Amino acid sequence: MSLLSTKSLGKSFAGLRAVHDVDFDLPQGEVRALIGPNGAGKTTFVGMLCGRIPPSEGKVSFDGKDISAQPAHARIRLGMAYTFQITSIFARLSLHENVALAVRRRGGNVARDVADALERVGLLQHAEALAGDLSYGHQRLLEIAMGLAQNPRLLILDEPTQGLSESEVESFNALIRSLVPATTVLLIEHNMKVVMACADSITVLNFGEILAQGTPAEIRANKAVQAAYLGTS
């Protein structure tokens, strides 16, 4: 059963077609990677999924319901969580309060769930520090913790491993694999090591359209994808 799907979804900015006619289907419990060259429309596409960007055309359905007309906060309440490509945290609040804001919205147990989410990304010992004082990589991890703390059914991560060290990327991969099948994950990622380690399947976006879709092995072997994105060697 598919958790999220789009039908002829598109977005034009003053004549520029950023995303065009995308039919996309994400089954429950899968880790899907969304890849493509810079400017392929990935962030615009997920922006339309979670309601940050109004589409020019087409529909978005979540859990069988048409959510095209819903504002972003209502979609989040349905069980989506989104982490920003450019780190977006509450810099002057403590890590604890950052995550607590995510927990409180769904009526969770603040003491337990905040510690749990911070523990999973390895930031528990910094709980009382100000978020703005963290290194960039740790801010990325905090953002992921805020995503996890929402207990989402669909977690959308926009380039989450940017700025993480090798060892942090390793634990990130393990973390993502530990989420399925309870949580479905949509991952925008440039780091192909992460994509190959995490994803069950891959969608390739190019010039705002779906170029290919399939398992990691199929995508690696796809000539068109190689030409557009992966490069040949």
Place this chain on the structure above:
Amino acid sequence: MSVTTKSLALHLGLIAALFALQFLLPAYHHGNLARIMVLATYAIGFNMLFGYTGLLSLGHAMFFAAGMYGMGLAIRHLGANPMPALLAGIAAGAALSAIVGALALRTAGVAFMIVTLMFAQAGYLIILYFGEYTRGDEGFVIQQAQRILWGIDLSQPTQRYFAALILFGTSLLISLWVMQRPFGKVLIAIRENEDRAQMLGYDVYRHKLGAVMLSGTISAAAGASYGLLFGYVGASFAGVQYSILPLLWVLLGGAGTLIGPFIGALFTFYLIDITSGFTTAYMLVVGVVLIVLTLFARQGIGGEIRARLFRWLP
């Protein structure tokens, strides 16, 4: 002591100190402090929106005046008793802030400042236009006989002082309570990062509207009390100056701290009081002090205390 107990102790301590001062202060300062407590209540209302939600309104005088006129007109034209009149003033502020909030919050940033300023100007002009009822610029006096609440004569210094203290103390404790509730924490989140707050699933518009209404209602309570305690209702309280003053108090005292509005109102009141004894250009002194504080103590007096001494200050 937990943070909550500590801040509750601090604020109850402030209220207790103000209670004790009633018996200690000479008449002149006694009268000043009653006025300062009412003005500080207005600043608490303003700070709820500016300091905690990050929305700068340049038209808060309309809420202060809505309370003042809601109360004053009820007494003058309906012959209402002080308590129903006070409630009418507060209700007028709540209703006005709901309407203005719903419209002005369709904008953000500079546009929000301008829209609130324009609404306040429209309010001021309406007061002048209906001069027949409001007595326009001249305003009207509320007679001593109309200021007796449950047998307590609010025109007497001691009674007035305690009434001002009850108003101030109640507003302070309400704002302390709100800022420790999830609602208050979401307001801070909106101030810090509106996008992120929305993408955590919070309805940002509704929270902001709630903040405008809370802020407008507290400001109206201050305006209604001011008219009742000091016996005068006039259009000057709806003017631009009364929209800028709470901003000044909050900036000086420390935006986003609960005691900042009181510190700022107290400081500014005496700054003007003392300097105007030496020069007619006392606003120049206030301006220089504001510039010096924004250069060297950007978070205001209360904010600096929080940054340097008490990290837990709410």
